[in-house]
Amino acid sequence: MITGRTRVFGIIADPVHHVRTPQVMNDYFAAHRVDAVMVPLNVARGDVETVLEAVRRLPNVGGLIVTVPHKAAVVPLCDEAGEQARLIGAANAIRRTADGRLVCDMFDGKGFLGGLLAQGIDPKGQRVLLLGAGGAASAIAFALAGHGVAALTIANRTRDKARDLAARVAAAVPSCLATDGPPDPAGHDLVVNATSLGLKADDPLPLDAGALERGTTVAEIIMQPERTALIEAAEARGCRVHAGRHMLDEQIRLLAEFLGADRAEAA
Ligand SMILES: NC(=O)c1ccc[n+]([C@@H]2O[C@H](COP(=O)([O-])OP(=O)(O)OC[C@H]3O[C@@H](n4cnc5c(N)ncnc54)[C@H](OP(=O)(O)O)[C@@H]3O)[C@@H](O)[C@H]2O)c1
Incomplete structure (x- = not known):
């Protein structure tokens, strides 16, 4: 009411x-x-x-x-x-x-990181391939670097944006080896799809799924559909997968807290 x-x-x-x-x-x-x-x-x-x-x-x-x-x-x-x-x-x-x-x-980046941690995935010290260099990807890049990932490879259709984002992350968090590179998952512990690819049924995959290694975790930020083509392809390769809804769930909690609307007021 x-x-x-x-x-x-x-x-x-x-x-x-x-x-x-x-x-x-x-x-x-x-x-x-x-x-x-x-x-x-x-x-x-x-x-x-x-x-x-x-x-x-x-x-x-x-x-x-x-x-x-x-x-x-x-x-x-x-x-x-x-x-x-x-x-x-x-x-x-x-x-x-x-x-x-x-x-x-x-809160996009904090939400993504919090969603990972809530599912028992801690990227600290890991090598991460970040696909995308738009708004959400930028926030995720700074949050992951701030959390202590060892290396961050940023791959984007518009390469200049990946290069610029990598340079800004490297300047802000010198301990993180941030570079731009191709969307090649080899040698990465965690792959994050932060592009818009996957929203539409006929979207191509953001990387060559055949190159995914079994030990790599593949995380989505697309929420709809919950099971994107990338999630299905990664599972078929034996990878652990992480759905986009975890980022939203965590963001809602963080946003409510930030807005001071996370608990009932005392009577
Ligand atoms: N789970 C959540 O809580 C959450 C939160 C925020 C956003 N999202 C989702 O994240 C997605 C990205 O949001 P955003 O705000 O970062 O959008 P954005 O700033 O417009 O960035 C879009 C990114 O996708 C890439 N891209 C778009 N179409 C492509 C294509 N055909 N081929 C290759 N790359 C393509 C863009 O590459 P270029 O730079 O080359 O254009 C850019 O890196 C959205 O789908 C949104 O639904 C989810």
């Missing part, structure tokens, strides 16, 4: 009709008896600044989830950005503090 005390959260996107976060977050609020609601807000690119200004002036708005195309635009508009948001230059959550300040951070 929404009452005058209910805290309001929004998710800003354009378009917004396809987002699934409100369903998942509202289920989370109900399960944890948090008096809050999340609603979709269709915000055009040119209106982000105005909407954030409005949020500053609405004390019962607790914050926003941010998605395409606003993740980079919100960072300079907030009063404070967390370490991941500063490193990546993009954020997917904004918290409104009691005095109307806006604090943003990025």
Whole structure:
């Protein structure tokens, strides 16, 4: 039941009709008896600044989830950005503090890493092949490097983006050997598909599955379908697989915590 005390959260996107976060977050609020609601807000690119200004002036708005195309635009508009948001230059959550300040951070990478750890897969010290160099891949690259992977090979269709991301990761975390390279899984303990390949049934695989070795773990970030062609091919090669939903599950928990909406308020 929404009452005058209910805290309001929004998710800003354009378009917004396809987002699934409100369903998942509202289920989370109900399960944890948090008096809050999340609603979709269709915000055009040119209106982000105005909407954030409005949020500053609405004390019962607790914050926003941010998605395409606003993740980079919100960072300079907030009063404070967390370490991941500063490193990546993009954020997917904004918290409104009691005095109307806006604090943003990025949870894609932490969500992916937390999802792995929750399933008993610890990439610390491992050699990782990261497929993709877009928004999600960038966040995952910094989170894995920060967690202490030994080496990170980044393979992307647009090679310049892989090269640039590897250079930024190497500069931020010198102990991680970050390079760009081909999508060749040989010699890697963990392969992460952070491209959009796998969303559509006729997408090609993001790598040559015949080159996967039995000891390699293959992780997806695609959530729909849950069993992508890559997951099936990796299983057929005898690899351990890790589905994309674990990243979302962990992100929901982290986002609720960041927004201060992870537990019922004391009566
Ligand atoms: N599980 C979760 O919680 C979660 C969270 C965030 C995102 N995701 C999923 O992650 C995927 C990527 O999201 P994003 O925000 O990183 O998107 P993005 O910034 O647009 O990046 C897309 C990436 O996929 C690559 N790519 C796209 N089409 C390709 C093709 N035909 N062949 C080869 N590479 C291709 C792009 O390569 P180029 O650089 O060459 O274009 C880029 O590396 C989405 O499908 C999204 O659903 C999942």
